Amino acid sequence: MNNVKTFSSKQDIHKQACEWISRFDRGLSEGEDQAFSDWVNLSSFHRQSLFSVAQTWDELSVLNELSSLFPLRDNHVRNTKISLNRKVMGIAASVIFVIVSSFAWLTHPEFMTGTVDPSIVALNAETSVGEQRVISLADGSVIHLNTDSLVSINFSDALRNVHLLRGEAHFEVAHDETRPFIVKAATNTVTAVGTAFNVQLTNAEQFELLVTDGKVLVKNKTDDLAKVSIDNRSQTLDGSGELMIAGQKALISQQAIQPVTLTQQQVQNDLAWQQGMLVFHGEPLADALQEISRYTLVNFKLADQQVRQQRVAGYFKAGDIQGLLFALENNFNIVYSKTDKQTIVLSTGK
Structure with missing residues (x-):
């Protein structure tokens, strides 16, 4: 019996990762399901290479399509080996684990011990001119990106951070009191626990905020994000922030915020871009x-x-x-x- 195995070079593994992303984009055949499972389980470098290629090619559609299979807040995933079942469920588990969890291996050494929290996510999402995109996140939140927009998403076990770097986005935030959802834009942040709001950058120093459900807290982004709290008081940016509620709209900058209340029809008109x-x-x-x-x-x-x-x-x-x-x-x-x-x-x- 020949027990000698041929080891692939880093260049070979990277090339294979490119081929797998291409195949997954067009859809895996029945014969390729098990082959993908075997390849992705060969080593952590295989998984890291696949993640790197997916990020380079902006293959976020994989995560978007499969994120619904994430548990909202699993305690832990105790086995770093991917255990595939059959067909779609098997491929889904592998790709989610690769794209989301491998980033944690790269940035958090403690994840090499075999304990992985699937709620931790780090990725970028972008739309070109005339394009719109809906991104479903692992925690149940949804981001609707408008034309020519860019967001950077970084979820930890304590905070859900999103940075709107360009354009416009509507956020539907899943309720999670233990992890505030914080959107950075221009020189301020918008914090929510479970709500919905629209943010449009107008320039590098200001943005337009429309709260469509619940309430949000606007703060200067230099404040300590870990100490964010929401109550029923309207406050100033010099203190704990400015509270805005559903139906209110304001142009946000470092100056005082002066929200106005819109009618339901006005809110719908402002969100007409989603249709x-x-x-x-x-x-x-x-x-x-x-x-x-x-x-x-x-x-x-x-x-x-x-x-x-x-x-x-x-x-x-x-x-x-x-x-x-x-x-x-x-x-x-x-x-x-x-x-x-x-x-x-x-x-x-x-």
Whole structure:
């Protein structure tokens, strides 16, 4: 009997990881299920390589599709060996373990002992111009990313931290009093235990916050995050933070926060982007185009001040440039011309 085994080099393992990600993306065949199980269990380096490749290729869809199989707060996973069953359940367990838990092995030495908490997650998620994405997290929370957005997610056993680095996102936070859900944006943080809210970065120093359910606490992000608490008092940023409740909207910066209360219809209009729609209520065309431009690579130019100040209202499908031009021409007497494939000039019709 030949007991000699051939060991793969690091370069070979990395190449194999690339091949497995490619196969998983298109869907594993029945014959590949067990082969994937055998390969991913060969060594921790195999798992680390697969995680590295998945992160490089931005294969977060794997985690998004399978995260529902996570227990919300398992006490511990006592065996670092992946035990696969059959077909989908087996592959799901392996890929979740690789993508989520292997990051913990890389950053927390204590995880090499064989005790892994599946609620610990570290990953980035990004959308391109015109793209939207829904991310289901291991704790049951859901992030809805709008166009051209980027978030960095880092869950520990004490805190659930998310950093909105670009764009806009709506957060539906699973209730967990032991681990506050903290979103960093610009120079402040928004903290929730179980609630829903929308955050849109307007520039490097401020963001727009809309609370759609429950309540959140806004703090300067230089404060001690571990001491966050929520009560029924409205406080200032110099103290424990500013409390905002469902239906309130505010532009958040280092200055004082002045929230306004919206009607239910206004809240729905602000969240219309989740259904791929944009709603305007008489804004100047220049302002409306600034919002529309977030969803397209087309560059709009306004011929004069008159067309810039033309007020527009209505429902527009995000990214539907032809539909927008048709509506502007037929409803607002605004004509267009194209100087090239990516540039459209708008002017007042005669």
